Amino acid sequence: MKRLLTVVAILAIAAVAAGLAGHRYWQSRLEAPLALDEPMRYEVPRGAGFNRVVAELEAQGVLTDRWAYQVLARLEPESIPQLRTGEYQLEPGMSGRDLLALLGSNDVVTYPLTIPEGWTFRQMRELLDDAPKLENRTAEMGDDEIMTLLDREGQHPEGWFFPDTYRYHKGMSDVDLLRQALSRMESMLEEVWAERDDDLTIDTAYEALIMASLIERETGAPEERREIAGVFKRRMEQGMRLQTDPTVIYGMGERYVGNITRADLREASEYNTYVIDGLPPTPIALPGRAALEAAVNPLPGDTLYFVARGDGSHHFSRTLREHNNAVNRYIRNR
Structure with a gap:
């Protein structure tokens, strides 16, 4: 019996040892x-x-x-x-x-996608269509269908997507990025509108979004945004039309091929601020934060006109005579 117990003990020890060895090998x-x-x-x-x-x-x-x-x-x-x-x-x-x-982590490979300030929603859609590794769910949808998908039925899409650099990973779709950009713009607009000046000529946050889009399209120079906003504010206060070329270009749509004519400036269009009073009905581009801030905090002054110098900056004028001289200097002579 003793011998049997000894044998059993030896076998048990061997089994445990083998089990431990097997476990160590498995872990290794x-x-x-x-x-x-x-x-x-x-x-x-x-x-x-x-x-x-x-x-x-x-x-x-x-x-x-x-x-x-x-x-x-x-x-x-x-x-x-x-x-x-x-x-x-x-x-x-x-x-x-x-x-x-x-x-099991969130450490997936990501890709950047940059939406430039001043781009239109159409350009943004084209960028999403061409983004590598991004599932495209909206390519065959109209703008109205996209806004309905984003729970914004009946809302015009222009201006409502914040221009910035977003990161995505494979498995995400263009709808995911659209939701992010929409949420960013809505939050940004709410924040900026809460800090607006008291004496604006615009009455709603949406009008601020429209105004910001005009400012964004007029200049890329950060130091000019508030002055351009001031010009637009004073023109509206005095009952003058805004007469900003980017609204004409936006209204022309795909007909625009790089230049606008006098006939284009006279064309009846709901976006042509040479023929309509006040703001166009919707934004004409995707404005960045600086343009939004300028729209609600215009620079005080007395200038009513501006013309592009050709180097990215503008010449601002107080009178029509001064403006016409600037046009001759910077546009006609060029």
Whole structure:
């Protein structure tokens, strides 16, 4: 009996030792570096499960011990992360444990997309259409359909998307970026409107958005924005028309090919501020924060006219005679 107990004890000890050795080996396979000689990108497809991902990585030669991950899923299911759709950068020296942590993180490969200040919504849509790795859900939609999709049914899209650099990852869609830009603009406009001057000639935040779009299209010089806003404010106070060329260009749409004529300036259009009083019915571009701030905080003064010098800046005039002289100097002579 003693001998039997001894044998049983030896076998039990051997089993425990073997189990410990097996456990250590299993853990060592999870801690072993991936079979990578150089960085690579791996995409977790939408809806992919853990087993599928492990199988794909084995097929690509990244993992060499698939069994270790299958055992992990059985023995420690709580350690398996919720996989996130997107592209991930795998690096040499990364272990299997590191890989699992990465695939359950937000550390996906991202791409920048810059919407310039002063662009139109049409230009923004074209940029989204051409963005690599971005799912396009709106290419076949009209502007009205897009605004309905964004829960803004009946709202004109122009001006409502904040120009900035956004980052996206594979698995996101153009709708995701549109929502971000829309939310940014609505928040920015609300913030800026709350800090407006008391004696404006505009009555609503939306009119401030329209005014900001005119300012944005008239100049890219930061120091001029408030002065241009001041000119527009004084013209409206005196019952003068704004007479700003960018509104004519916007109203022409795709007919605009680089220049406007006197006939274009006289053309009846709801956007042509040479023939309509006050502001156009909607913004004509996507204004940035500086233009929004200028629209609600115009620079005081007495100038009523301005003309482009040809170097990106403008000459501002108090009288029509001075303005006509400036036009001769900077436009006709050029």
